[in-house]
Amino acid sequence: MTDACPPTISIQNLHLSFQNRDIFSNLCTQFLGGKFNILLGSSGVGKSSLLKMIAGLIPISQGKITWDNTLPLPRQISYMGQQDLLMPWATILHNVTLGSKLRAVKPDKNRAKQIIQQVGLVDVVHQYPSQLSGGMRQRVALARTLYENRPVVLMDEPFSALDSVTRTKMQDYTVKLLQGKTVILITHDPFEACRIGEHIQILAGKPVQIYTIPPIDGTIPRHPNDPIVQQTQADLLTLLIQKSSS
Numbered sequence: 391m392t393d394a395c396p397p398t399i400s401i402q403n404l405h406l407s408f409q410n411r412d413i414f415s416n417l418c419t420q421f422l423g424g425k426f427n428i429l430l431g432s433s434g435v436g437k438s439s440l441l442k443m444i445a446g447l448i449p450i451s452q453g454k455i456t457w458d459n460t461l462p463l464p465r466q467i468s469y470m471g472q473q474d475l476l477m478p479w480a481t482i483l484h485n486v487t488l489g490s491k492l493r494a495v496k497p498d499k500n501r502a503k504q505i506i507q508q509v510g511l512v513d514v515v516h517q518y519p520s521q522l523s524g525g526m527r528q529r530v531a532l533a534r535t536l537y538e539n540r541p542v543v544l545m546d547e548p549f550s551a552l553d554s555v556t557r558t559k560m561q562d563y564t565v566k567l568l569q570g571k572t573v574i575l576i577t578h579d580p581f582e583a584c585r586i587g588e589h590i591q592i593l594a595g596k597p598v599q600i601y602t603i604p605p606i607d608g609t610i611p612r613h614p615n616d617p618i619v620q621q622t623q624a625d626l627l628t629l630l631i632q633k634s635s636s
């Protein structure tokens with residue numbers, strides 16, 4: 391499973407409603423294979439729900455999600471939701487390797503420890519989630535997602551609880567480890583989008599649609615001082631303000 395070619399994921403005329411309230415209709419877009427796809431948009435517009443539909447966590451009533459390889463999509467996905475969903479009874483190491491245990495395969499403890507070290511949690515590897523801060527818990531969830539080594543990685547605001555220095559380090563490490571995978575990452579932060587985005591889209595408007603941002607030059611992770619990052623984040627924020635009021 392880990393050597394599957396990371397697919398492009400296509401959304402065709404997708405519809406979502408909750409209790410007869412339409413969230414979006416006829417939504418069409420693509421998330422590019424092997425790229426960092428970033429999704430922005432105002433709170434409540436439907437970003438997390440779209441990610442959950444791709445992950446198979448919300449059933450599809452109308453429209454289609456397709457992908458361009460032959461493997462079942464759910465088996466290719468590693469999903470990091472907004473809630474960390476850490477198991478309170480398991481140590482940090484066991485939380486990170488939980489997927490292996492659930493699949494009844496021997497955990498790769500060396501790989502897990504390496505990732506835990508890179509996310510800065512080596513000192514708490516044998517502690518329990520209740521002993522950690524919110525930002526530390528989020529890094530455990532990040533480590534668990536990275537440990538899975540799947541071709542498709544869905545991440546819903548994975549760095550939202552982190553201070554700006556840690557956030558920058560985690561962005562760099564995530565880009566390094568997930569290079570060549572199909573990543574769909576939700577963020578509210580235009581700066582983050584411009585640092586690590588290769589294909590940036592905004593979910594916005596009435597009715598809700600997807601808008602694609604022109605590609606940004608340079609390889610990711612772009613340096614925070616890169617003038618392109620500075621300029622495009624300002625443009626992106628302006629666009630977000632425009633789209634949220636239209």
Ligand SMILES: Nc1ncnc2c1ncn2[C@@H]1O[C@H](COP(=O)(O)OP(=O)(O)OP(=O)(O)O)[C@@H](O)[C@H]1O
Nearest residue numbers: 408409413431432433434435436437438439440472
């Ligand atoms: N299980 C549910 N039952 C009913 N309504 C829901 C459910 N899940 C989401 N919604 C509604 O669907 C809309 C979209 O929610 P969603 O969480 O997808 O938005 P979002 O863009 O990810 O928001 P945020 O940026 O705040 O996380 C919201 O109005 C929300 O209240």
